[in-house]
Amino acid sequence: MARLRLRYYAVQNVPLLLSLGLFVAMVILYIILFALKQSRLPGAFELLTTVNNTLSVGLSAIGQTFVVLTGGIDLSVGGIVDVTNSVAARYMGDSPGSIALVSLATLAVGAFAGLTNGLLVVYGRLQPIIVTLATLAIWEGIALLVLPQQGGSIPPALTAILAGTLPFLTWLPNSVIIAVLLVAGWQLLRSTPFLTGVYAIGNDERAARANGISVARAKLGAYTLAGTCAGAAGLYFAAANTSGDATSGTPFTLTSIAAVVLGGVSLFGGRGSAIGSLAGAFILTLLLNVLFFAGVNTQLQEFFQGLFLILAVVASTLVRRSLQRAR
Amino acid sequence: MMNVNALRAERGTLLAFAAAIALVIVGGIYRPSFVQPENLATLLLLASFIGIAAAGQTFVVLIGGIDLSVPWVLNAMAILLTTTSLGQNDRAWWAVPLALGAGVLAGALNGLGIVLFDIPPVVMTLAMNGIMEGLVLGLTGGFTCGACNSYAPPAIVWLFTAKPIPGVANGLLLWALIAAGVGVVLSLTLLGRRIYALGNNPLATYLSGIDTRAVTVIVYALSGFFAAIAGFGLAAFGQQATLGMGDPFLFDSIAAVVIGGASILGGKGNYWGSVAGAIFLIVLRSVLQEYNIGEAGRSIASGVVILIALLLYGRQRAEF
Numbered sequence: 001m002a003r004l005r006l007r008y009y010a011v012q013n014v015p016l017l018l019s020l021g022l023f024v025a026m027v028i029l030y031i032i033l034f035a036l037k038q039s040r041l042p043g044a045f046e047l048l049t050t051v052n053n054t055l056s057v058g059l060s061a062i063g064q065t066f067v068v069l070t071g072g073i074d075l076s077v078g079g080i081v082d083v084t085n086s087v088a089a090r091y092m093g094d095s096p097g098s099i100a101l102v103s104l105a106t107l108a109v110g111a112f113a114g115l116t117n118g119l120l121v122v123y124g125r126l127q128p129i130i131v132t133l134a135t136l137a138i139w140e141g142i143a144l145l146v147l148p149q150q151g152g153s154i155p156p157a158l159t160a161i162l163a164g165t166l167p168f169l170t171w172l173p174n175s176v177i178i179a180v181l182l183v184a185g186w187q188l189l190r191s192t193p194f195l196t197g198v199y200a201i202g203n204d205e206r207a208a209r210a211n212g213i214s215v216a217r218a219k220l221g222a223y224t225l226a227g228t229c230a231g232a233a234g235l236y237f238a239a240a241n242t243s244g245d246a247t248s249g250t251p252f253t254l255t256s257i258a259a260v261v262l263g264g265v266s267l268f269g270g271r272g273s274a275i276g277s278l279a280g281a282f283i284l285t286l287l288l289n290v291l292f293f294a295g296v297n298t299q300l301q302e303f304f305q306g307l308f309l310i311l312a313v314v315a316s317t318l319v320r321r322s323l324q325r326a327r
Numbered sequence: 328m329m330n331v332n333a334l335r336a337e338r339g340t341l342l343a344f345a346a347a348i349a350l351v352i353v354g355g356i357y358r359p360s361f362v363q364p365e366n367l368a369t370l371l372l373l374a375s376f377i378g379i380a381a382a383g384q385t386f387v388v389l390i391g392g393i394d395l396s397v398p399w400v401l402n403a404m405a406i407l408l409t410t411t412s413l414g415q416n417d418r419a420w421w422a423v424p425l426a427l428g429a430g431v432l433a434g435a436l437n438g439l440g441i442v443l444f445d446i447p448p449v450v451m452t453l454a455m456n457g458i459m460e461g462l463v464l465g466l467t468g469g470f471t472c473g474a475c476n477s478y479a480p481p482a483i484v485w486l487f488t489a490k491p492i493p494g495v496a497n498g499l500l501l502w503a504l505i506a507a508g509v510g511v512v513l514s515l516t517l518l519g520r521r522i523y524a525l526g527n528n529p530l531a532t533y534l535s536g537i538d539t540r541a542v543t544v545i546v547y548a549l550s551g552f553f554a555a556i557a558g559f560g561l562a563a564f565g566q567q568a569t570l571g572m573g574d575p576f577l578f579d580s581i582a583a584v585v586i587g588g589a590s591i592l593g594g595k596g597n598y599w600g601s602v603a604g605a606i607f608l609i610v611l612r613s614v615l616q617e618y619n620i621g622e623a624g625r626s627i628a629s630g631v632v633i634l635i636a637l638l639l640y641g642r643q644r645a646e647f
Contacts, residue, residue, distance in 0.1 A: 014398075046450035125645065127592065127641070129393065133581060133582075133633070134633035137629050138627050145624075247628070268447070303457065304461065306455065306457030
């Protein structure tokens, strides 16, 4: 009985376990290659840059997770990152009040964009992939109106808070603390009726509806949270780069989906975890670092990322099939 | 039931054509030169590139899939054509089949990944897009190679831009030919029947003994094929291939299909709708340009138009 339950758990969580395993493997590979090339182990500085470079993708991937769990997909992530990135870079002043106000405003813009997607999907009864393709174009356009030329500025104080270290804990990047808080926040949310509803409608929308779950509320919540996370990603990206660019968010649509897939979240909905997606975002960054230290031509990056994505999905499928056969 | 669905697709086609004509009139009111035949012929030629790429996307959407690899398959094949033919006709006779074949291969690989390993189409084609982009950048050294500045072979330029019939570029005739071919395949052949069947109900199609895997692979291969032709056309129109020339085609190829009234869930729609959608998109943008609306405004308008089209005829039935 216990063995059966263990196997059941393993079959149910193969993708997450695989993705965490892949994450650990990539960390080890990175450390080995780094040590071979630099004759020392990676230290606090490497930790800081790696996590800082990953966190914006990680935030957008966590947002993407909510939508993918409902069985949808959000292609507008890149546009929301564009517009929030532009808003932050254009309007943020150096005073603490301005920093706080504009930071909240970027999150609000993200939430509004996500809510719009949700309303169109739920009450417009439209397909998520097309709705978000359309809103992607709309937000990309609005971002260009907000910040026609790249530039703007982000106050150093915000960059220090989001992408620096605490004065008394210089070995521990603030971005690591933020990542830990995100994981903790996800775990808290995991047991709420809201997220249970999101999982339920992703698994079987009719059954969820028949069991009294408000599909509309769960979906609206999922899309709004996705937009908010994309907004946070845009803000973080601006802070980490200390300036804005109305087109810098475009790759986030693709990387957020890649991170979610590498994180073992099922694109068919109902299965997966934002922890996996965050790990997926780290896998993408570590892959680039590993390729760099392996001396691979950086122009081939997209090639290896694409190949890696396919191989990861194929491996996951093969493992799941063999486990199901064993059962 | 069938009639309602057919009607919906027809409605999309008719609405998109009507809206395009209305926009042409609006453009003509603002600037009479806009409705000159030469200008309209140029707009149609520009629409043909979207339309040809959308032919592949139409096949894929009809079976309920989606092809996000169009931008870089298109771009890669245009670059493969110019860098292997070096702008010479006597190399084009093998360079053209080579690039077409590579496009078909990329598409077929999409299909194989989807049917053999259950990879969701979004992920498979997304990854293929990255693979093509990386290959192009890596193999051309970031487009710094000696052959990278080559022109499209004169034969291909002739095929798309020459005007043996005064005022009508060959590219338009080619597009008409493709439209007729796609129309025949979709409505008169066994493959066409199977494509609609697969899009409407994959399980029932499989259970009725149809090799749904083969149909899927063929459909994605066709998408790669048409992306390559669209790439040739763009390279011919601009004389050269450039990096990123395919990027707008992710949005445009899907938008044309959706504006034309096809259901993104598969099984409903036809290529005439996509033709109308492609023409509408180009006319919309050029009218906005006439009114001095910049890139940002045109992007917003394109998005809003898709939402309007969806709300008019893309809604699902309510669930209770």
